[in-house]
Amino acid sequence: MADTVKKRKKKRKQLSFRLNILFFVIFLLFSVLILRLGVLQIVHGEEYERSLNRTVNTTVNTPVPRGKIYDSNYNVLVNNKPLYAITYTRDKNTSNEQLLELAKKLSTLIEKPDEDVNLRDEKDYWIITRPEKAREKIATEIEAGELEAGDLYQLQLERITAEDLASINGQEREVMAIYRELAGGYDLVPQNIKIEDVKKEEYARVSEHLAELPGIHTTVNWERNYTQDGMLRSVIGSVSSSETGLPREQLDYYLARGYSRNDRVGTSYLEAQYEDVLQGQKKQVVNTLEDGEVVATKVVTEGKRGKDLVLSIRSQLQKEVEQIVEEEMLQSKQGPHGSSQYANEVYATMLNPNTGEVYAMVGKKFSRNENGEIEFIDNPLGVTNNAYAMGSTVKGASVLAGLESGVIHHGEVIDDRPININDDDEKSSYKYLGYNNEIQALQKSSNVYMFHIAMRMGEYNYRPYESAPFNNPGAYEEVRNYFAQFGLGVDTGIDLPTESSGYTGRDRIIGLLMDMMIGQYDTYTTMQLGQYVSTIANGGYRIQPRLVKEIREPTLSGDGSPGPLIQRFEPNILNKIEMSDTNLGYVQQGFHMAFHTAEGTADEHFADRPYNAAGKTGTAEADNSGNFYNLTLIGYAPYDNPQVAFAIAVPGISDSDPISKDIGQRMMDAFFNYGDYANTNDNQNEEEQGNES
Structure with missing residues (x-):
């Protein structure tokens, strides 16, 4: 028993000794590891970082x-x-001294004008190239140790004189211009050192020395053509x-x-x-x-x-419409209406009423060059951005508002006698037009018929020369809601970042509601007119106008043809008008009669044309002088199967000038290859019709 106890004690002593040895070894290993880390961090840290x-x-x-x-x-x-x-491409560890050395090397290979170098650039360059002199500028402050580094540098800049900067010679100025570009970029972001007027010889020289120019690359950039x-x-x-x-x-x-x-x-x-x-x-x-x-x-x-x-624009048609507009503007200037009443600007658009694709979009303004010669300024954005009172072209929407609200009924005849709200305010058509129903009112362009619609919607109990209460100011919103269904007074949705929706009047009196019904209160853009007439032409669908019809992959061929189709934009119906097809048909009849009957306001320009157009003229006062008017025209053709719709606005001109109708006639002739335009672009039309199908 005693021997057994002794053996156990002996084993415990041996185990304790071994554990002590193990702990000691572990301690030594940790000590060596810590020592090694210290040496690496303290003694060789900077070397390894470098x-x-x-x-x-x-x-x-x-x-x-x-x-x-x-x-x-x-x-x-x-x-x-x-x-x-x-x-x-600048690395984040590149120093100013390295940039300066790189600029010196580049200056022997390329020419770099210094016109973009400013005063601050010159001072920065002077400091880095003349460090001792730069230090002398702030020696006292450095010794005092009272200013931060940023404040010292600012003080240094302030003390550099024009005489100091004059020491930068011509060769240095080229180095300075290059250094400015090298130092002005962001880390790891390619910076253009020279992109304009890089000569082939410069490109070749730099390419040969790229191994000596860290961060410099020769590449091919681009500019829009x-x-x-x-x-x-x-x-x-x-x-x-x-x-x-x-x-x-x-x-x-x-x-x-x-x-x-x-x-x-x-x-x-x-x-x-x-x-x-x-x-x-x-x-x-x-x-x-x-x-x-x-x-x-x-x-x-x-x-x-x-x-x-791929745009929906037809280049040949666009060119022809631009030429038509310029020629008619010159004709207007040379006409009998006086130097102050010719057309200073014109806006016109043509589009597919069934798809919304814009075929042409033209804006022109008169200008004079330094020699006093007439020039035309292109302003197609005026079609979407410039809003005007558009006159009687809006009467189609007015008639539909009256029919749909129930204040008039189909075939109702109204006498075209002037309206006299009081002694000082007579409202009438441009002449007495007799008795008319709603279709004839559009054919002849009766203002009085539209005034009666406005008075009834406003619940105005009209008696000649007697004032009466305007019982329904909400008629303004009701009328505008009808108009908006066609695109009048709201964004058309065209695929551009911005467009104007026009001006909406705020006053609420019966006379202004009557004016709104004939297009002389709220304002609209030419593109809104184009969307409005397209909606009438296609049976009541307001479709978003589009300038882009396709997106394609980049072409891989060298012949300039487009690549594979990615997306073709389908017609985007924004809304269907909440009006009966029957009532819309009456408006279409009125538009057709305006272009094809003896009492129609545009029959002289369109009645004999084979493409069977329909549309509406418009005249609105541009100011209170009675001398300047906005002339407008809308239309579509063929009447029974519309392929194209158009809208034209000519602001600030004499009301007797036929310019809007002349432009409209020639635009439609060009589209249908009629008259002077026959056979001028048959091949293009055939190809475009194939694309449309």
Whole structure:
């Protein structure tokens, strides 16, 4: 028993000894590890950090050209012109001294004007190239140690004199201009050093010396190239420049979507509206740098040009309408109405009433060059942005408001005698038109018929020369609701970032409600008129107007033809008017009679045309002088199977000038290849009809 106890004690002592040895070994290992970490961190830390900085992988995203823009016949309207470009991608560890050395090397290879260099750039350059003299400027403050580094630098800048800056010689100024571009970029973002006027020789020299120029790349950039004489330039819109990059007011928006600060983006109209389509997939390259020099490059993504847009615009028709408008404006100027009453501006559009596709969109304004010669300014955006009182063209909506509200019934005849609300306010048609029903009122353009509709909807108990209460001010909203179903007074929905919905009057008196019924109170745009007449033409469907009809893949062929179809936009019906087809048919009859009967207001221009058009004329006072009017015209054809609708507005002209009807007639002749336009573009029409089908 005693021997057993002794053996157990002996084993315990041996185990305790072994555990102590194990703990001691572990302690030594931890001590060695801690010592090693200390040596690495304290003794060799800076060396290893420098070694890490010597080998860096940087990702560079190189921009690609934007998508092209075609017309409806696949003729290129907007292309990309290639430009040689020299860029720099700055690593976050690059010092100002390294940038200066790089600028000196580049100055021997390229020419860089210094016109963009400002006073602050000069002072910054003077400080970095003359460090001792720069330090002397603030020596006292440095010794005092009372100012922060930023304050010291600001003081240094303030003390640099014009004499100091004069020491920067001509050769240095080129270095300074390059240094400004190198230092002005963002880390890991390609910065354009020179993109305009890069000569082939410069491009070649830099390409040969890329190994000596860390961060410098030679690439091909692009700029927008507008064919067809810049057709619809303002509607197509603009793209930001290589210098400005992302718009400042939208910087956060684009950065959150993966853009780089110097990316070029659409800034207005179609270029902005379809930015997501036109912007391509950037080429992505990973550069491996050692000691600031590129030692290896790997392409991660090849990149892809942006997708292409195909517009509904028919270029040949657009050109013809532009020419028609200019010729008629000149004819108006040379007419008998005096120098102050000719057409200073005209807006016109043609569109497919069944699909909303815009075939032509023209705006022209008179101007004079420095020699006093007449020039035309293109302003197609005036079709969607400029609103006017449009006169009697709105009477189709007025008649339907009366029929649908029940204040008039089909065939009801009203005498065209003037309305006298009081001694000072007589309202009448342009002449006495006899007794008319609602169809004849549209045919002859009776104001009085529309006044009676307004008075009944407003519950105004009219007695000549006697005042009476206006019992239903809500009639304003009721009328506007009817008008809005056609697109009058509301956005048309056209695929542009902005458009005007017009002016809505706020006063509520019976006389102004009567004015609204004849288009002389609220204002509308020419595109709203186009949507309105299209809705009447197609049987009551308000369809969104569209400038873009297709999106296509970038073409892979070299013949300029478009690539595979991605999307074709189908007609977008915004609403069906809440009015009976029967009542709409009466309005269509009135429009047809206005163009084809002896008492119609446009029969002289359209009655003999084979395409069988229908429509409505309009005249609205442009001011209180009685001398200036807005002349308007809407229409569609053929009457029984509409293929095209149009709207024209000529603001501020004599009411006796036939310009709106002359333009309308010639526009429709051009569309249907009639008269002077016969056989001028048969091939195009055949191809376009094939595309439509």
